[in-house]
Amino acid sequence: MEIKIELTKHPKEKPSSENLGFGQVFSDHMFMMDYTEGKGWHDPRIVPYGPILYDPALMVYHYGQAIFEGLKAYRTRDNHIVLFRPDENMKRLNQSCERLCIPKVDEEFALMAMKKLIEVDKDWVPDAPGTSLYIRPFIYATDPYLGVRPSNTYHFLIITGPVGAYYKEGLNPVKIYVESKYVRAVAGGIGAVKTAGNYAASLKAQQEAKDLGYTQVLWLDGVERKYVEEVGTMNVFFVIGNEVVTPELNGSILPGITRKSCIELLKHWGLKISERKISIQEVFEANEKGLLKEAFGTGTAAVISPIGELYWNEQRVILNGGKIGELSHRLYDELTGIQYCEKPDPFGWVVPVV
């Protein structure tokens, strides 16, 4: 398939690299392609970023058949633009498709289209330290039809936008509320894929935690309400004694790419890393015994987010004196170092765009 390119006649003004937020500013172009039952994915095109006319019966508004990915393009010091493990995002995109009965895309083609789009909008990749171009590939159901069944038509889009450094004042540890009332997902459900409904399901708990002064919630498993799952849009790690522990991929947590990269780095460094069940009780007991050294979240947006405080069941744990831990720092430096090509890339994670 050939990608048709229509360039904008009205380029927008780019925000200054120093004052970027997250998710509010979009680049000049977007990639788009259509799926029609019997015809497959067709008409790939790069067009000016802009609104689309949709029938109010569009299935995605009613039945939420929608999936997405999130990754970043980084501008290196010597002015190249690179991606971090984008093949993993394309693989996960198709896993999400599979679970949501959405027709899969050709991963190589989609990656090529993404690179092409970034090339077209290369001036939108910011250059201030810690900034990047956020990339959002997503697919949603477009049949104008009211009835619960998979759609026969879909749109696949990639939109991008420059985003600021996540930590403007350094790696600030966050306060986390361990959620006992609400449940995000359960094995047999859709928690292991990136689909719209998971995020809608998380809003209420997040809002209540925020009202209590917490940044995010830590989800527990939906069956026993005992085992740690993940945090907001991040996976979670604990350093207990000389063991680094992260919940195993149990069918209800998202298999994060930052999580995977951390596990690989920790192994590479010869540290003991376990993917296993870990109860919140164990975490709090480890703290009482003085063994809980650090806890941190991992995700594309923040890379590493140190946890400074955990609240559960009327108990409060302050981690590492509320300051960032050693391992959190090391992982953050290593990952961002690789992403911006300032450190060697022993695993071949970095993929050049231009």
Place this chain on the structure above:
Amino acid sequence: MEIKIELTKHPKEKPSSENLGFGQVFSDHMFMMDYTEGKGWHDPRIVPYGPILYDPALMVYHYGQAIFEGLKAYRTRDNHIVLFRPDENMKRLNQSCERLCIPKVDEEFALMAMKKLIEVDKDWVPDAPGTSLYIRPFIYATDPYLGVRPSNTYHFLIITGPVGAYYKEGLNPVKIYVESKYVRAVAGGIGAVKTAGNYAASLKAQQEAKDLGYTQVLWLDGVERKYVEEVGTMNVFFVIGNEVVTPELNGSILPGITRKSCIELLKHWGLKISERKISIQEVFEANEKGLLKEAFGTGTAAVISPIGELYWNEQRVILNGGKIGELSHRLYDELTGIQYCEKPDPFGWVVPVV
């Protein structure tokens, strides 16, 4: 708030009342109103049905913050148009809003707007036996923003369309597959409200059951995978000996309005109706003992859907010889009788429109 009305200049051709499907044909007009943080719900209007221009970063595509309702308007033999318990739908709409962090609507105002819309499109309410006008109120997040938080803007729409008789060849019993692999919802989650993500989560199981020759899946609870929850877009009832049993509202099943009406009718008739936990094991054991007389689903679309066959764990149960049961029939006749004003309405369920 005054509802502005703009009538279409291009009325569409109406389909013949005899050949109606479901969810594919929409009336000439739609109701719409907007929510803006700080301003509340505003600009209620009835406008020609048609597409809307949306930014591709529209939050609903990404995070699924969307809820809906479904009900019907019926044309009576003496040419009035009536609704069935629409206040219950408006109440549930707001319960869904609450769970999804969507600002609530004024229930009375929304009901009034709905009636106004039906009045404007009254010629779209079909008159063949068993036909009706399907009404879909829905709300979705419209901020063009990538980040997981409740939206600050929303659209509330009501669209309608004529729908055919659900049972063209009489009340045909359906074949149901009891789902052991996938889970629809769990207590603490969003299963008890009508939000988009629940339906996306159900597609895969539904598709696999269909491939095996079944019409719908019966969901079991997500914790123990033992207790009956509901069927597709219906609640479920079993007649065991002289007891009618339906799963209690446990926080993961939808509180159906047809379910509620059936319970009230059964009580009114002096029958023993229990809302309680019921395991699939109990259902199959009752069958072995010859006590399982009937099973049926209840929902707005089908009213009553008799179950002719249940498949679970390599066991097959044929109910009532695969024919519709006595109580299923009685409930169907009574409910449709009330809905079309052919039977007395002792509970005041019917609400006139015009």
